[in-house]
Ligand SMILES: Nc1nc2c(c(=O)[nH]1)N[C@H]1C(S)=C(S)[C@@H](COP(=O)(O)O)O[C@H]1N2
């Protein structure tokens with residue numbers, strides 16, 4: 487506060503007090519006189535985080551603490567589903583301790599004895615393998631990839647009509663540098679036999695259902711001729727540290743550019759199969775309508791005319807991380823808008839923001855490039871020029887020319903949300 491404004495305020499304050507008649511006021515009355523004066527300034531800012539503000543950036547669950555984790559937002563307890571709070575996305579790498587968590591089954595590993603744990607490579611191969619973590623680290627070339635791990639259902643809470651399932655806000659995503667070995671190198675060592683079609687992956691987690699059901703085990707398969715297979719990593723390191731147990735210690739699959747459903751945690755069985763995998767997690771869950779952007783309607787779904795295909799690559803998305811709508815922003819204060827963008831289809835080439843609800847757009851400055859599968863941070867200088875509400879919006883474009891639409895989509899799984907994000911901010915007077 488400059489000397490001048492402090493004088494102005496104290497003069498106004500005095501005037502109000504005087505007109506209200508200060509003489510002889512008791513303590514309570516004085517308090518309410520204060521409320522009268524300061525109350526106006528408080529009322530300038532509506533609550534942007536309270537109930538009935540849909541959509542929230544994050545989901546609205548309570549903060550909970552799990553082993554190796556900072557407080558995260560709880561979606562469900564069994565299975566464990568935890569969302570990363572917005573502020574952790576200010577940096578390009580999501581800290582391991584703040585990385586979101588999603589399991590499907592109740593019984594998840596809570597301790598692994600590495601002297602017993604082995605990775606099995608089996609099925610239609612000439613040389614089945616049984617590898618210790620040390621074998622993986624020593625016998626294969628080490629590779630590294632920085633990639634976004636995003637749940638297919640990230641932002642599901644925004645779907646209209648509402649979709650059952652984990653009501654994620656935007657925090658079911660994270661970016662990490664994953665080190666390990668190429669899946670291809672391990673498969674080459676096992677020598678895939680001819681007639682092979684897919685590679686099926688399975689972790690240690692188990693459910694209470696019958697053994698032949700999805701409620702007993704979580705399995706996902708990739709076609710052996712999928713070009714991404716050359717980039718798939720069996721990772722034993724995450725941001726320079728062992729994986730947190732909730733994120734798949736000791737090793738997990740990393741499928742850059744594809745949704746996290748394929749990123750099998752606590753990976754223990756790699757199986758070469760000769761027929762398409764028809765298990766629940768391939769043909770029932772994680773399927774999207776075979777339509778542009780995976781978009782359909784509840785009516786078309788009821789008519790059962792929509793072919794469903796397994797979900798794959800992540801569409802382009804971008805987020806404003808700060809300001810988050812909770813700040814009281816003074817008029818004319820120069821701010822830095824900051825956020826992230828990513829796309830499974832390729833490098834982010836452009837991030838634009840708008841301060842007039844998407845009528846005019848301005849280009850943001852992109853942060854350091856950590857590779858085409860990584861979060862790309864962005865920044866833009868911005869000075870609010872009027873008091874009251876602004877609607878800030880952001881959209882990104884990737885190297886394939888994909889950009890974000892301003893209409894939401896709908897599909898029965900609540901997947902693939904990538905609508906342009908909006909953030910209301912309120913500007914107050916600064917004198
Ligand atoms: N073994 C195993 N791996 C799994 C899952 C699972 O239930 N079991 N869920 C998948 C899904 S749908 C998601 S969103 C990611 C979540 O990864 P994270 O918990 O490390 O954030 O793990 C994937 N890998």
Ligand SMILES: [Mo]
Nearest residue numbers: 588637638747
């Ligand atoms: Mo997921």
